[in-house]
Amino acid sequence: MKSLKALNHPLSRVEQEIAVLDQPVEGKTFEGFLQEQALFPLKPTTIDILQINMGKMCNQVCKHCHVDAGPDRKEIMTRETMQHCLEVIRKHTIKTIDLTGGAPEMNPDFRWFIEEIRAITQTAAIIVRCNLTIIVANPKYYDLPEFFKKHRIEVVSSLPYFSAVKTDAQRGEGVFGKSIRALEMLNAVGYGVADSGLTLNLVYNPSGAFLPGSQQELEQQFKKKLADGYGIVFNALFTITNLPISRYLAYLMSSGNYENYMEKLVSAYNPVAAMNVMCRSTISVGWDGFLYDCDFNQMLELKVTAPDSQHIKDWNSEQLHQREIIVKQHCFGCTAGSGSSCGGATT
Amino acid sequence: MKTYYNPEDLKKFGKIGEFQKSMADKFFAYYGEVFQEGALTAREKSLIALAVAHAVQCPYCIDAYTVDSMEKGCDEEQMMEAVHVAAAIRGGASLVHSTQMMNKVKEISM
Ligand code: SF4
Numbered sequence: 415m416k417s418l419k420a421l422n423h424p425l426s427r428v429e430q431e432i433a434v435l436d437q438p439v440e441g442k443t444f445e446g447f448l449q450e451q452a453l454f455p456l457k458p459t460t461i462d463i464l465q466i467n468m469g470k471m472c473n474q475v476c477k478h479c480h481v482d483a484g485p486d487r488k489e490i491m492t493r494e495t496m497q498h499c500l501e502v503i504r505k506h507t508i509k510t511i512d513l514t515g516g517a518p519e520m521n522p523d524f525r526w527f528i529e530e531i532r533a534i535t536q537t538a539a540i541i542v543r544c545n546l547t548i549i550v551a552n553p554k555y556y557d558l559p560e561f562f563k564k565h566r567i568e569v570v571s572s573l574p575y576f577s578a579v580k581t582d583a584q585r586g587e588g589v590f591g592k593s594i595r596a597l598e599m600l601n602a603v604g605y606g607v608a609d610s611g612l613t614l615n616l617v618y619n620p621s622g623a624f625l626p627g628s629q630q631e632l633e634q635q636f637k638k639k640l641a642d643g644y645g646i647v648f649n650a651l652f653t654i655t656n657l658p659i660s661r662y663l664a665y666l667m668s669s670g671n672y673e674n675y676m677e678k679l680v681s682a683y684n685p686v687a688a689m690n691v692m693c694r695s696t697i698s699v700g701w702d703g704f705l706y707d708c709d710f711n712q713m714l715e716l717k718v719t720a721p722d723s724q725h726i727k728d729w730n731s732e733q734l735h736q737r738e739i740i741v742k743q744h745c746f747g748c749t750a751g752s753g754s755s756c757g758g759a760t761t
Numbered sequence: 762m763k764t765y766y767n768p769e770d771l772k773k774f775g776k777i778g779e780f781q782k783s784m785a786d787k788f789f790a791y792y793g794e795v796f797q798e799g800a801l802t803a804r805e806k807s808l809i810a811l812a813v814a815h816a817v818q819c820p821y822c823i824d825a826y827t828v829d830s831m832e833k834g835c836d837e838e839q840m841m842e843a844v845h846v847a848a849a850i851r852g853g854a855s856l857v858h859s860t861q862m863m864n865k866v867k868e869i870s871m
């Protein structure tokens with residue numbers, strides 16, 4: 415399996431994606447829904463979270479990946495850009511630094527970056543979105559659980575289901591087995607274990623063209639199945655709705671599910687979730703240092719509307735606080751049902 | 762091709778109140794309450810609905826509760842087992858009536 419970019423797929427070009435996402439769904443637009451709630455233009459409330467995409471390189475090529483990540487993607491963040499991120503972390507009160515990718519651990523400066531962040535702040539939460547299989551991909555990664563523990567990293571990992579068939583169908587052959595091995599290694603150093611203070615959260619996202627069910631109920635099922643079947647423990651399950659972007663969009667279109675899925679998202683619109691969308695408290699940094707409202711807008715190359723603060727080296731808090739968040743039809747994914755964000759349901 | 766069943770009609774279910782509003786409102790309020798988490802979980806109820814949908818052979822309900830079961834975290838094996846429960850009860854319901862046939866046979870035989 416290759417990335418859409420390597421395949422030269424039409425949807426690897428953002429203009430094509432945006433052309434699709436600019437189409438109203440049964441005459442309805444996300445902007446229109448926000449207008450009805452007097453939420454348009456959508457404005458941030460705070461900037462608590464800095465989500466940093468350390469690169470598109472990944473050891474997996476999941477079918478639903480909104481980053482279009484994979485081993486064939488060479489875009490990764492340089493140490494120089496990380497230095498700019500450190501400057502921002504030093505000067506501004508950022509509560510959470512959320513490292514994502516691709517597989518952020520594949521960036522050669524990953525460990526250096528975390529050490530530098532911890533040298534600046536002992537209190538900020540640092541999240542690593544770890545795909546699990548990277549831990550067992552190569553002996554040089556075997557000590558990642560220890561490294562995470564040393565720096566009190568919160569580990570957030572995807573596991574779309576508690577069985578091999580469904581997990582492998584979405585994330586690739588053999589991924590479930592490797593993920594279980596990695597979870598065992600994380601548990602062994604205390605991650606997910608009660609009272610250890612080491613947080614291990616799992617992410618569930620549907621393997622197909624349907625929405626996630628109740629986060630609470632799925633968490634109970636996951637806890638039971640993983641404990642009974644494999645002796646695995648974890649803290650919380652985050653349910654995340656797949657947004658119609660990149661490879662998931664390509665899947666929806668090629669399987670003939672696009673229209674139905676969009677109608678489903680629209681009919682499940684939840685006004686409370688709209689008030690809590692994550693872009694209102696996040697800035698997302700791209701591998702090349704440009705700033706976005708969220709990781710999805712980043713993949714659509716929709717830079718923040720703050721005219722003199724579009725790159726991490728030009729960070730201007732005032733402009734970022736006053737910006738208007740760019741919304742399109744993909745945003746319906748964040749407001750369906752109980753809402754969806756990188757931290758799971760929002761209501 | 763014209764058929765009696767059209768998948769698009771499923772979306773119109775909520776509009777049956779156009780012809781008789783008060784009964785529809787009562788039905789949907791009841792329906793909503795039935796499927797809420799109670800002594801049974803919402804997931805268990807979804808699987809029961811899926812099995813019943815097969816028993817009454819309603820294509821709309823099969824469509825809706827296949828999706829709903831998947832959203833509630835059921836996998837294919839669980840869903841197929843639910844359908845087998847429906848099949849076993851339907852088959853069993855036929856077969857258990859064979860006792861009447863057997864009774865009758867015995868009644869009228871030498
Ligand atoms: S979803 Fe995550 S693990 Fe899968 S290809 Fe994308 S970045 Fe890699």
Ligand code: SF4
Nearest residue numbers: 691693708710745748
């Ligand atoms: S997709 Fe991004 S911009 Fe749109 S609502 Fe979700 S977080 Fe906000």
